[in-house]
Each structure stands twice: as C-alpha cells, then as structure tokens.
Amino acid sequence: MRRGSGRALPYLYVLPAFLFFVPFVLVPFAHTVGLSFYDWDGLTRAAFAGFDNYREALGSALVRSAFTHALVLILFFGVLPVVLALPLAAMSARESAPAGNALRTLIFLPQAISTVVVGVSWGWILALDGPLNTGLRALGLDRAAIDWLGSFAWALPSLGMVGAWTLLGLCVALFFAGLQQIPESLYDAAAVDGAGRWRTFRAVTLPGLKGPVAVALTVTVVSALRAFDLVFVTTRGGPGTETVVPGILIYRRAFEDARLGSAAAIAVILAVVVFAATWVINRIADRKPS
Amino acid sequence: MSRFARGRPRCGLLSLLAALVIAGLSTGCGPDRAGDREGAAENGRRTLEVWTPESGSRLQLVQRRAGEFSAAHPDVAVNFTVRDFGSYPAQLKLALASDRPPDVAIGNLGWSLDGPLIKAGLLRPLDAWAARYGWDKRFPDAARAQMRFTTDGRQFGSGPIFGIPYAADVIGWFYNVRKLAALRVPVPATLAELESSFESARRAGEIPIMLGNKAQWPGLHLFYLVSADLASDQEINGIVFGNRSVKWTAPGFVQSARRLALWNAKGFIEAGANGLSPADALAKFTLGSGVFLPAGSWNVAELSAAMGDNVAFFLTPPIRAGDPRRATGSVGYGWHITAASRQPDLAAEFIDYMTRDEFAIELVAGGDITPLDLGERTPQLPSRLAGDVYAAWQSVVSNGTLLPYLEFAAPNGAEVLYPTMQSMIAGHETPEQGLARIEQSREEFLDSLQ
Numbered sequence A: 001m002r003r004g005s006g007r008a009l010p011y012l013y014v015l016p017a018f019l020f021f022v023p024f025v026l027v028p029f030a031h032t033v034g035l036s037f038y039d040w041d042g043l044t045r046a047a048f049a050g051f052d053n054y055r056e057a058l059g060s061a062l063v064r065s066a067f068t069h070a071l072v073l074i075l076f077f078g079v080l081p082v083v084l085a086l087p088l089a090a091m092s093a094r095e096s097a098p099a100g101n102a103l104r105t106l107i108f109l110p111q112a113i114s115t116v117v118v119g120v121s122w123g124w125i126l127a128l129d130g131p132l133n134t135g136l137r138a139l140g141l142d143r144a145a146i147d148w149l150g151s152f153a154w155a156l157p158s159l160g161m162v163g164a165w166t167l168l169g170l171c172v173a174l175f176f177a178g179l180q181q182i183p184e185s186l187y188d189a190a191a192v193d194g195a196g197r198w199r200t201f202r203a204v205t206l207p208g209l210k211g212p213v214a215v216a217l218t219v220t221v222v223s224a225l226r227a228f229d230l231v232f233v234t235t236r237g238g239p240g241t242e243t244v245v246p247g248i249l250i251y252r253r254a255f256e257d258a259r260l261g262s263a264a265a266i267a268v269i270l271a272v273v274v275f276a277a278t279w280v281i282n283r284i285a286d287r288k289p290s
Numbered sequence B: 001m002s003r004f005a006r007g008r009p010r011c012g013l014l015s016l017l018a019a020l021v022i023a024g025l026s027t028g029c030g031p032d033r034a035g036d037r038e039g040a041a042e043n044g045r046r047t048l049e050v051w052t053p054e055s056g057s058r059l060q061l062v063q064r065r066a067g068e069f070s071a072a073h074p075d076v077a078v079n080f081t082v083r084d085f086g087s088y089p090a091q092l093k094l095a096l097a098s099d100r101p102p103d104v105a106i107g108n109l110g111w112s113l114d115g116p117l118i119k120a121g122l123l124r125p126l127d128a129w130a131a132r133y134g135w136d137k138r139f140p141d142a143a144r145a146q147m148r149f150t151t152d153g154r155q156f157g158s159g160p161i162f163g164i165p166y167a168a169d170v171i172g173w174f175y176n177v178r179k180l181a182a183l184r185v186p187v188p189a190t191l192a193e194l195e196s197s198f199e200s201a202r203r204a205g206e207i208p209i210m211l212g213n214k215a216q217w218p219g220l221h222l223f224y225l226v227s228a229d230l231a232s233d234q235e236i237n238g239i240v241f242g243n244r245s246v247k248w249t250a251p252g253f254v255q256s257a258r259r260l261a262l263w264n265a266k267g268f269i270e271a272g273a274n275g276l277s278p279a280d281a282l283a284k285f286t287l288g289s290g291v292f293l294p295a296g297s298w299n300v301a302e303l304s305a306a307m308g309d310n311v312a313f314f315l316t317p318p319i320r321a322g323d324p325r326r327a328t329g330s331v332g333y334g335w336h337i338t339a340a341s342r343q344p345d346l347a348a349e350f351i352d353y354m355t356r357d358e359f360a361i362e363l364v365a366g367g368d369i370t371p372l373d374l375g376e377r378t379p380q381l382p383s384r385l386a387g388d389v390y391a392a393w394q395s396v397v398s399n400g401t402l403l404p405y406l407e408f409a410a411p412n413g414a415e416v417l418y419p420t421m422q423s424m425i426a427g428h429e430t431p432e433q434g435l436a437r438i439e440q441s442r443e444e445f446l447d448s449l450q
Helices: A008-035 A052-059 A061-093 A097-112 A115-125 A130-136 A157-179 A184-192 A195-208 A210-225 A227-232 A246-256 A260-286 B011-027 B032-042 B056-072 B089-096 B115-119 B127-133 B141-147 B176-182 B190-204 B217-230 B233-240 B252-263 B280-288 B296-310 B345-352 B359-363 B384-399 B415-423 B429-449
Strands: B048-051 B076-082 B104-106 B156-161 B170-176 B292-296 B311-314 B325-331 B334-337
Touching: A008 A061, A008 A260, A052 A061, A052 A260, A061 A097, A061 A157, A061 A195, A061 A210, A061 A260, A097 A115, A097 A157, A115 A130, A115 A157, A115 A227, A130 B252, A157 A195, A157 A210, A157 A227, A184 A195, A195 A210, A210 A260, A227 A246, A246 A260, A246 B089, A246 B415, B032 B156, B048 B056, B048 B089, B048 B345, B056 B296, B056 B345, B056 B359, B089 B104, B089 B190, B089 B345, B104 B345, B127 B156, B127 B345, B156 B233, B156 B280, B156 B345, B170 B176, B170 B217, B170 B296, B170 B384, B176 B296, B190 B217, B217 B252, B217 B292, B217 B415, B233 B252, B252 B415, B252 B429, B280 B292, B292 B296, B311 B384, B334 B345, B415 B429
Parallel strands: B048 B076, B048 B104
Antiparallel strands: B104 B334, B170 B292, B170 B311, B170 B325
C-alpha cells in the first residue's frame, strides 16, 4: 500500500469483518475468560475464585489425560492425512483429467458428510459384529476382531483413524490446488538437470506446497484439539475415560455438572494451546529455506 | 449471566456495537409474548405454564389428564413446554432463572436436577399444600425421603416436601423365556442359581447378559442388580443421602464391583458392550441375542410390543432362597411449583389432579408402574411382562426393600461415576482403586456444599 493514502484506510477495510468478529468472537471469549475466575453453578450468585479453577484443572489427572488424548489425535487428524495426501495429490495431478477428478471427489467426499453421520456410520463399521470384524474373521484373523471403539487400548486410535479418513480429502484438495500454482518450467528444469522422481518431489513439489501444508496442518491440528462431535457420537469419552478430550470435559462441566467456571478455565487453556499450536505451525512455514 | 456481561466499552465503536446488539436482542424477544399472560388474566382466563421432559405414551397420558383438568376448570388453560430428556435440565434451569418462569415443572431426583434448583431458591416447599391434599400420606414409606430436600438445598432426603411423584421405576432382569427354557434352567430363585444360569447360557453359546454400555450409565444399573444383594441398606442410603461416615469403599460396594468384574472375566457379559448403545442392546435382545437384559421398568412397553409373551421379568434373587428381594428404583421424579409462580394455589390443585388414583390407573393400564397402592382399583394389566413388573414393584414397596439410586448422591455421574464403573467391570481398574476415586469425587462435592 502506498504511503500517504491515509492511515485509516486499512482499518476501514477490516471494519466489516471486525464488526462481526467483536460481538461473536471477542466478546464471548472475554466473557469466558471472566467466567473462568469464578465459581458459578449457572443459577446462584457466582463467587470470585481467583486462579482456583486453573489450579484444579492443571492438577487434575482427568484434565491432563484429556489434553494428552488431544495430542494423540493431532497425530491422526493432522500428521497422518498430510503425509498421505502429498503422494495422493501428486498422483491425482498426473492422472488424466476425468480419472484425477474422480479420485479427488471420492477422497473429498467424507468432508461433505456431517460429523454425526460419520460417527454413526463408523460406530457401526467398527462394532464387534460390524463389517470390519466380519472381514477380519473371513480372512481367518479371528483374534484381530475386537470391539474397536469399546476397547481400552484401541478406542482412541480408532477414533483417530476415523478423523484421518475425514480430513484426508481436505488435505488432498488443498495440495492439489497448490500443485497447480507450481510453474511447469520448474519441473522442466528439474528434468533437464536429470533429477529423478524423488529428487523432483523434494526440490520442486515440496517447497511449492509449503503454504498449503501450513494451512492443512493449521486446520487439522485445530480440529484435533477441539474434537467434540465425533467423540460425543462414537464413544462419549469411553470406555472408562480413554477417549475423553477437552471438549467433552467442557461440555459435561458446563451443561451437566453445573461447574461453569471450571468449564471456562479448561476452555481458556484449550484456546491457549490452540493459539500456541497455530503460531508454531506458521512460524515453521514462514521460515526462509536455508 | 448479567454479572459477567457487564462489559465496559472504552471507545465509541464498542458502545455503538453494544447498542446495536441490545437493540437486536430487544426486538428479538419482543414484548408481544410478555403481554400474553396479563391479557389472558384480564379476560378472566388463567394460563398455567408447565414444563415436562416426558415423551411417548407417558407424555400423551400427562397431556390428556391435563386436558381433563382444563375441562373441569373452564377458566384455566394448561400450556405445556416439552423438551427432550437429555437437554431438559440445562433448559429448565435457564427457564426458571428467566423473567418468564413456568408455574409448574417436572424435576429429577437428588443432585441430578432438584438439588441445584432448590439451592438457587427456584422451587417452593410444598408442605402447606401437602397437608391440604394429603400428599404426605399418599405415598409409600420408601418414597417419602425421595420427596424431601432441606430448603437450603444442601441435604437430600430430609426437610420439607418439594416434589410430588406420579410414576415409578424399578431395575431388574428381563429374560428371554424360550431361551431360558431351552437351557433347561428354572427361573433363578437365588443369586447362586442366577450365576449358574449365566454359566449354562455361556456353555450353550448364548450371550448370558446383553448390555449396551456405550452410554456408560447402564454399567451402573447392572451394578445395582448386584449391590441389591451385596450392599447393606445403611451403605446405600448413607451414600445417597450424604452421610459422610459411609464411603464408596465400604465392603458391600467392593464386593459388588468385584463380582461384576468376575462376571465379565467369565464371559457372562456381552463382549461388545462398551461399543453398543443401550437402545441397540435392547433391539438385539428383542431379536434374540442374549438370555438376560438388565434394565429398568421403563422399557416394558417396547419389550412386550416386540417380544409378546417371550419376555418376562424378575428382581435379583436373594442370596438365601425365600428372603425378600431388594431392588433399586424410585417413585420417579416429581411435580414442582416454582418459587416465581404467581398462582401457586392453582398449581397445587393441578399437581393434585395429576397425581391422583385416576391418573395412576391409566398409567398402570398402559403397562407402567405407580407409586400409589391401587388395591382393588388396579386395572387389567396389558401384558404378561407388565404383570411381572407390577408384582415385582408391589413386592419391594410392601416389603420396604426399595433402594434409592446411588447416582442421586452427587452430580459427578458422567465425569467420574459411570466411566469408573465401566473401567472396573472391564477389569481395567481394581474395585479398590476405582471406588476410592468415586469416593474422592463425592467428598469434593460434599465439601463444595458447605
């Protein structure tokens, strides 16, 4: 922007978005932060509690395990789809247009399905007598047929796989769009230099996709941290507390246990973790290649 | 809410925004509805606002009876607000704390809903009307503690009457009649016989106990069927009514949890229970999976519709043959008058009308159970199953062996009690560890009441 066009102008551009951002994001967030310093049941007078809610949350084994589960989900919701989507996007870009389109549509489809439908469908697929186990038994793998979402060891990874399946399509779509932005001349140059497939991928494709990868990681990592709907529909946090995530705790404390201050404190901690994660991702993405 | 919404906008933009938001809100909740009630009162017609979480046949019954009340009182209209059971507590709290609270509302026992409402001063003690209408004598002894709360909302089970019940529930074993007969096993008369029938079922390749524990609370209901034999009255009542000398780590509870873990280890419980919803488990049972289904009396209508005479019911048999059976159940949640109601006498008259014998007769004729002793007025029961459940309920009421739900003791069910119960059943956690954690959470709650 040229200097001298008025300092107010940029702010004017931001104003329309800001008008919505303030009442629907900033004010509720400030309200939540305020609430987190009170002991409140939603009905009687709130009592100021200082940092008690934070102390309780950070000291609680259940809250800590909820955040640990969210970190595990990051591997499944974020890292796994990004790693799988890179070759898939590269492959689909090389296919003829109809085949590539069909492949991408198929992979993107889960994104278009509501999470509740995804949860109910996978709940059925992963049930003890569901199609997955029926298939395993048909292969003679009877011992591998277990109650996936009801198993203390496998419930969280199973949920993670469902999330990965959902988010893979988004990553492929983002990377495919990114690939279109890489000039063909770079590939030609690489070919002239005698670079093989792997070398071309590392030297041309990957650096060209840095932006889309950062966007994909931001979206998927945030969706792992704030996971609620999928967990609520498939396991409700069980078995035991094996799939309890921060969202489930916030919901229960706010709407079932009437501990709104405690719920707000966990929500604020979650928000801080989300900010930190997105900051780290963007810092790495912005780094100039050495 | 207002306590926290008191923002102090520093700049003009923010105050403009605040003004816009407030303007939007005030047009949204227009004054048209606020005028309703007063307008109605001027015409000489009064409207009784009533909230309920009921659904299905019970809701129809309640609304039909309320229609009869209106017919008998031409100047009174009854306006129902119906919300689904799951979201009802949160919504009722908001409605009661709002500027336009209802006159009458159905609550839920103990800390699940009534406790917080009474603590917040939103419900009225009903002793004055209880004496007038005989509510204090209408219900069985077992029910009386469940109707009471201290006015400060800190002690469940004593103090004035706050809720008037109208239906009842009891938890027991439903069983597949033909499957049990095919196993050549008699209907169990002792706990040992019950366990040996599980063993017979397992050996025959059947699932002994069909359970859908994905929702996590059904595991606790299975626990009730064991603690009915292994835990004492003093242990159970102590937990429910906040007696701090009784703890969850008491021997009766440890033995009960141990027994459930043993049943699971022996393969008596449906292997996929943790991934199965209660509704799916019920559906599987009606389709012939499982010999026994541990569940509450509220499932009678659905089960007898699906299975006819092939389903029957009994309460956990005693350790010693012939001893009276004990069972967990309640006279159900009650009707309440809100503190803000401007027509409490009318509300009380309505509640009395809704909880009399005539209502109970219709309830029983539909296959449900009632807190009232109908004696000779007991109607024809609609199915064999309804007959079993009705007789079982009558026996615990007349023997004084009805036990209260342990989950009424504290509002920590979803976060601690249910998941821990699930872990203990699966053997993922020992009874000692799990019960100690449940007790710790209960003590934290009791401390918070002080």
